[in-house]
Amino acid sequence: MKFAYRFSNLYGAVYRQGNLSFSKDGNNVISPIGNRVSVFDLKNNSSETLPFSTVKNITCVGLSPDGGLAIVVDEDGAAQIISLITRAVLQHFHFHKPVSSIRFSPDGRKLVVTKENVALLYHAPGKHREYNALVLDKTYYGPYDETTCIDWTTDSKCFAVGSKDMSTWVFGAERWANLIYYSLGGHKDLVVGCFFEKESLDLYTVSQDGALCVWESDTEPSGLVLTKKVAEKEEEKESSLEEGEEAEEGGSRAQVIRGKADSPKDSEINNVRYLQKSKHFFNKEGEFNNLTCASFHKDTHILVTGFASGVFHLHELPEFNLIHSLSISDQRISSVVMNCSGDWIGFGCSGMGQLLVWEWQSESYVFKQQGHFNNMASLAYSPDGQYIVTGGDDGKVKVWNTNSGLCFVTFTEHTSSITHVTFTSSGFVIVSASLDGTVRAYDLHRYRNFRTFTSPRPVQFSSLAVDFSGELVSAGAQDSFEIFIWSMQTGRLLEVLAGHAGPVSSLCFSPVQSILASASWDKTVRIWDMIDSWQTKETLPLPADGLAVSYRPDGQELAVATLDGEISFWVPQDATQTGSIAGRHDLVMGRKESEKITAKQSAKGKSFTALCYSADGASILAGGQSRFVCIYNVKEQILMKKFEVSCNLSFDAMEEFLDRRKMTEFGSLALVDEGAGDGDGVQLSLPGVRKGDMSSRHFKPEIRVSSLRFSPTGRSWAATTTEGLLVYSLDGSMIFDPYDLDLDVTPASVRRQLRLKEWTSAIVLAFRLNEHALTQEVLETVPHKEIPVVCGSLPDVYVEKLLFFLAGCLEKSAHLQFYLSWAQNLLLLHGQKLKNRSGAILPTIQSLQKSLQRHFESLSKLCEWNIYTIRYAVALSKQRGLKRSAEQLEEGEEVEEEEEEEVVEDEDLFEGMSQASMENTVMVM
Structure with a gap:
């Protein structure tokens, strides 16, 4: 159980792509993040990443009406049926083509899946006793281009499908005699959303060019008539039920009765027809702004539309009255959804990795989170394990709460990529180094940048370390090969350490004394004495370029990762090497699509770039240019366990062998240049092109681990990867x-x-x-x-x-x-x-300290406020007693003894309350 770490949560990202969904009660937002799904609890202000993952990035999520089931589909059409109650994968299914949208019927008995230009009607899983979870009922053809959206009527009798061919198709979920299919036009661009009116066949369609069409039907839902063959079968079923045979489910019987009641015998059947009642436009100013997403709440008749400029509109239908129009960002709004009550609106911006929940009546944010929209470079735990700070290539420093999994403060003072972040020993100061030539210190009490450390001439800082006292801040430069030392108190530059002949890749202070270890590309590790005139104490020769250095928690051992894939262990006092681990064989690296060499040859150039000792110092965590994180036993120098941080094939270098289906007569398809050629760079797609602009360039990010840290409690560890900030814990498993x-x-x-x-x-x-x-x-x-x-x-x-x-x-x-x-x-x-047994129970004591520290911070403010309130009440009581005594003396009446006793009793009571509150405060502290 010592290394039984399991995936616990995913920080650093809140939304990537796909559709957002609200839970049944409207308190949770379900958001796809890469190949995982996160659930954000808006009521308790917490987040949870479900413990499953798909093969590729998730494109759409379908949620059942009862909120207990979800179907997630990835880019290739591979689907997983998930139980949101047990958080378990129930079954795998493959649609064999990319799926554009998926939607359950309101009664939960059926679901529609659209892929390419086909709509597939399935029986919903769990409603019938069948071997397969998804049983195909009908296949609907009609649109000539890819389908984009789905909507059901409230009685689940019909559904509408929007398409890129600018048409909307209305299909019957049953074999209706007067509605087989109906095609609606009227748009000049692809249909973004189609919505039925509540308990009606009236329809609203919204297109990408900002046009809204209102369609009115001449038939009510109760006027839909089953065909004769279906009606006869339903009558036979009903007669068998009357004879005593029990049906498996009452829902089917209710549908049978409704079908029979609606089927006239001898009357003439009129087909369903639609009439365009009105047409409205969103872009009234004349400026072209693509409408990217839409959502309609049927109970309140409110339509929400999001645009490519970051603007969203709220309209009341069918009058098309504008309620308000706001801008949440300057990026494209990728997804919008409303909760069941219609009070909250969820927005997802894939360009910024942002997720917002807006309460439109009070015009306030319910939830606002944004992850790093570039790679994360570094992370650090606070000394009590309550917070995690991350720095990314987007120049932002974010602080995450490990209990809620949410970011509560973001610092944006840096103007370039962050290379390293760390906490001081007090836990209230964060220090970050950046390529913009500054090292900044942030205060977690006031949330501000209170120190900015700079060098005499501009350099790019690639490494950072703070000593155990929090007084000395050191940063290594990658262009001048120097190490700069500043004072945290004064902000002055104390010393510039020269001696390395290559970029300084990593710095680490000893946990017990002021000794600094620096690793460099010049194949040396230098030990600097911060007390004895900043002199080099020892120089450790390395077989290759030094990439990472880390001290053991007791300061008696040093681990160094080098470019040749080895981890060497040294005693820093006498500069002797005690052992080494050849980790190149454990760095299983996949083959990139654009590489011409095999994965086996490519792995020879990979190495570990991040090291971290465990809390007891018996094992070491290592990660680098691979999708695996390794835990080694330091004493035995053997591999204990490997963790696969991602299985997402949407990243590069994930597969060991190239797919033969991507091989052409010219070689790998990824190596064939599909550039624009001699074109003029026009962004519009050509006529007849079904998959968009063929000249667009796409790249797949490479999976790698940039930083690793063990929690101070020892119960979890975190890694910054291409996928995000992954947290593995011993407590998260069921x-x-x-x-x-x-x-x-x-x-x-x-x-x-x-x-x-x-x-x-x-x-x-x-x-x-x-x-x-x-x-x-x-x-x-x-x-x-x-x-x-x-x-x-x-x-x-x-x-x-x-x-x-x-x-x-x-x-x-x-x-x-x-x-x-x-x-x-x-x-x-x-x-x-x-x-x-202090060494064995240290993680337990630190976990207890973490819990007490959190309660201390929350209760101390409350107790202080109560002390002032009680003092005010005591002073007010005295003032009232003196005023009453003065009034009685002016009237010539003597103050009775009982009243004096009451005043004294009141004062004693308030003084007792104040003393009790002070004692409780001291006890909590």
Whole structure:
């Protein structure tokens, strides 16, 4: 279980491409991010990335009406049916072609999938007892070009499909006699959205050129008539039901009754017809602005449209009254969706990687997040493990909360790519280095850039390190080969260290003393003494260019990654090498599409670029130009485990062999130049071209790991990759992991011990079963006065388990004093035994400290505010008592003794409240 890390969450990105969806209750936004799906809880302000991934980037997500099922489809048409309740993949399915949209019917019994110019009607999974989850019911042909959008009527009888051929097709979900299909024109550009009116066949269609057509039907939904053959079959089914045969599902029987009631026998059937009632235009100023997405809320009759300029409009239909028009950015709005109540609107901008939720009635943001829209270069954990800071190639420094998974502050002072970020030992200062020639320090109390460190002449900083005291800031330059040292207090440049003959690639301070290690491309690692006149203490020769250097947490060992793919270990005191790991064979690298050499030959030039020791120093984490992250045992110098950070084939260098289907007579298709040739660079697609502009250039980003860090608690580690900031944790898995389990250990036996008031025995049984909910139930059943007795009689092996459990409960539970009493008694009664095993329980203690620190920050402000409130109440009481006494003296009446006692009692009461509040504040601190 020591290395049983599993994928926990994905930070650094909130939206990439595809359609957004709201959950059934409207409190969650479901957003595709690359080949994963994230769920953002707007009510609790948290995010969760589902523990599954597709083969390529996700293009569309279909959500069932009950909110329990989702179908995600990637670029190639490979689909996965996901349970949003258990977060598990139920089945895989392949549509064999790229899918443009997918939509469930409102009753949840069917779904429509559009690919190319075909609409496919499937039975929804879970509604019938069938071997295959998706059973094809009907195939609809009609559009001449690719389909773009789908919408259902509220009674699930019909659906509409929009197409790039500027037409909209209305199809019947059943075999209606008076509606087989109906084609609607009226547009001069591709149809972006089509929407049915509530409980009606009236239709709204929106095109890319900003035109809205309102279509009115001459038939109500109740006027749709089944064909004779279908009606006869339905009558036979109904007669069999009347004879006593039970149907598998009541929904089909309701549909049968409705079909029979709507089927006249001898009357003439009139076909459904549409009439264009009106036509409206969004671009009234004359400037051309493409309409990119649209959404319609049928209950409130509100149409939301997003444009390529970042502007969105809200209109009330069918009158086309403009409610308001706003701009959220200058980038294209890729997706828009409204929640079930119609109060919140979700926007996705793929160009900026931005996700917004807007409440249009109050005109305020409910949710606003933006990830790094370029690669992330570096990350760092705060000392308490509560925050993660990341720096990206977009020049932004973002701070993420590990509990919620959301970014709460972004610093944009840098004007070029960030190369390294780090926290100081206090945890309240972030330092970042950039290629713009500055090193900046940020304050997490006031959220501002309070220091800017520069060099005498402009250089590009490629590495950064801060000593354990937080006073010295060092940065290495990649063009002048020098190391600059500044004072954090004064901001002055203290020293410039020269000696390297190549770019300084990595810096690292010793965790226990002011000694700096610097790795360079000149094949050396230099040890600098910050106390003894900034002199070089040792020079370590390397077999190749140094890329990364890292100190062990006790400062007694140094690990260096070099260009030849090796990791060497050194004792910095006497400059002796203790061992090395040849990691080139573990860097399994795929073959790029544009490379002419094989993956095996390409792997010879790969190396590790990021190193990080574990909390106990027994193992080291290494990553680089590969999709794998390796954990090595330092003492044995062997590979313990490999983690695949991504299986997304949309990235380059993922496959070991080239696909033979992409080979032509001229070689690989990726090597064939498909440039514009002698054209004039016109961006418009040619007539007859179905896949857009054939001269457009596309590139696939290469998968790699740029930075690695272990959490201070040791329970998780994070890596900045091409996909984003990936967090792997020991706590995120849903694995049943019992301890010392036998047949007598059951939930019933645990509750039996609780009824007998055998508290210690119940706790031991609960930990042996290892179910979180049951353990929490047992702890919260123990009376408060019995906590010291139970803690004293607890076996030693369960003390550590209980401490770790308390650290997790303190993060989420509201019973703060109750769990603090448990932790206090455990540490007081078993402190000496725990001290002897300090190395093993260090992650548990750090996790407990992290929880206490978070509560301290939130409660200290509240307690301080209460102290001032109580002081104000005491002063106000005194003022009122003095005023009342003065009035009575002026009237000539004596102040009664009882009233004086009341005033004294009031003052004593308020003074007691103030003293109690102060004591609670001190206790929490």
